[in-house]
Amino acid sequence: METENKKILSIIIPTYNAAKFLDKGLSSFIIDDNSLLNMLDIIVVNDGSTDNSVEIAQKYVNKYPDVYRILNKENGGHGSAINEGVKIIKGSYFKVVDADDWVNTDVLKETICYLKDNENKHENFADAVLMSYRSYVLQRENTDEYPYDDKYITKNGGPYNAGYVDEHLYDFWWGLSLHGVIYNTQFYRNTGLTLSEGVFYEDQEFSIIPMAYAKSIYAYDKALYEYRVGDVNQSVSIESSLKRLDHYEKVIMKLIEAGRDAEHFSIGGKQLWFDKTSKFINDYLQLCLIRNTDKKQLRKRMKLFVSQIEKKNTDMYKCVNKNYKAFCVLNKMHMSDRVYQDYFIRLLHIVRH
Incomplete structure (x- = not known):
């Protein structure tokens, strides 16, 4: 039986010195329907901020x-x-x-209703719900108009198992991310996952490892999350990424270690884990050997890195080693990232065959 003011959706907002952006994000959760608003549980996790992030958050706590x-x-x-x-x-x-992102308030209302209605209809409704999101390129100043890119999943409904999601991976791709996924709280806790701390890119652990255990996955093709991109200080920029190689490698090794529990993964979960993890590893190799303008800098490090993968998981090694060899050839050709991005499919096919 549904209890009064039952919390349907919790929002965790990791916050560190985000005063510049936090008000925009927190205000986006304010729904004009009090019954739906009270189904939200919003936690601002102040991660040792030294600016006035807490003061901004406190205003919302005081009012709601x-x-x-x-x-x-x-x-x-x-x-x-x-x-x-x-x-x-x-x-x-x-x-x-x-803390520097926000949500579409109208879609938030729809999402709460979607979760609430389906939870009432189906016992153990979903382990995970995959959604679309929208990214905004905030490189222009003094304007309220920003170009955006819709990251839509092309599937809807469910339930799907992990095997089906893997077979149709690129239909679900954008939903298989921190920006796209909503987890069932008890399901996530039951996985026992503790994310790596003190590193970037742990969002890959968040979006890959629990999904391998998911037995009931739904797709809801609405764009809830509004993702801000364009800041050179963001972890996704090339310059920032090259300063955090240790972070990449720590997360990758944890992802590989997660495969040791494959016997407990759901149907198709092992292949989904494998495909998503190998893709992340290939992205890392591409960063170091192609996107990095200093072509010689990381050759030895990548050779050692790939050998470590071989010791951890031979199947993963066999998969990523093919691309590693191709990247090495392109690296020695001083292939630019721009040329690689324009022609990589054809070039990789030529090099690998």
Whole structure:
């Protein structure tokens, strides 16, 4: 039986010195329907901020004490903030929204109704719900008009198992990300996952490892998440990424280690884990050997890195080693990232055959 003010959806907001953006994000959760608003459980996880992020969040707590909360903790990084947030969330489902991003308020209302209605109709409705999202390129100043890119999944409905999702991977691709996924809270806790702390890119652990255990996956082709891109300080920029190679490798090794529990993965979960992990590894190899303008800098490191994969998982090694060899050839040709991006499919086919 449904209880009064039952929390349907929790939002975890890892926050570190995000005062410049936080108000926009927090205000996007304010729904003009109090019954739906009260089904939200929003936790601002203050990860040791030294700016006035807490003061901004406190204004929302004061005005909506049944909806917003603040969890203060010492700085431990994005993964640490999620780990702590998961411990205290009250919603049947939860989503992570970064402090510099926001949500589409209208879609948020629809999403709460979608989760609530399906939970009432189906026992154990979904382990995960995959959604579309929208990315905004914020490179222009003094304007409220920004170009955006819709990252739509092309499937809808469910339930699907992990094997079906893997077979139709690119139909679900954008939903298989931190920006796209909503997890069932109890399901996520039952996986026992603790994200790596003090590193970037742990969102790959968040979007890959639990999905390998998911037995009931639904697709809801609405764009809820609004993702801000264009800041050179973001972890996705080439310059920032090249400074965080240790972070990449720590996360990759954890992803590979997760495969040791494959006997407990759901139907098709092992292949989904394998395909998503190998893709992330190939992206890392591409960064170091192709996108990096200093072509000689990381050759030895990548050779050692690939040999470490061989020791961890021979099947993964056999898969990524094909691309590694191709990347090495292109690296010695001083292939630019731009040329690679324009012609990589044809060039890789030639090199590998």
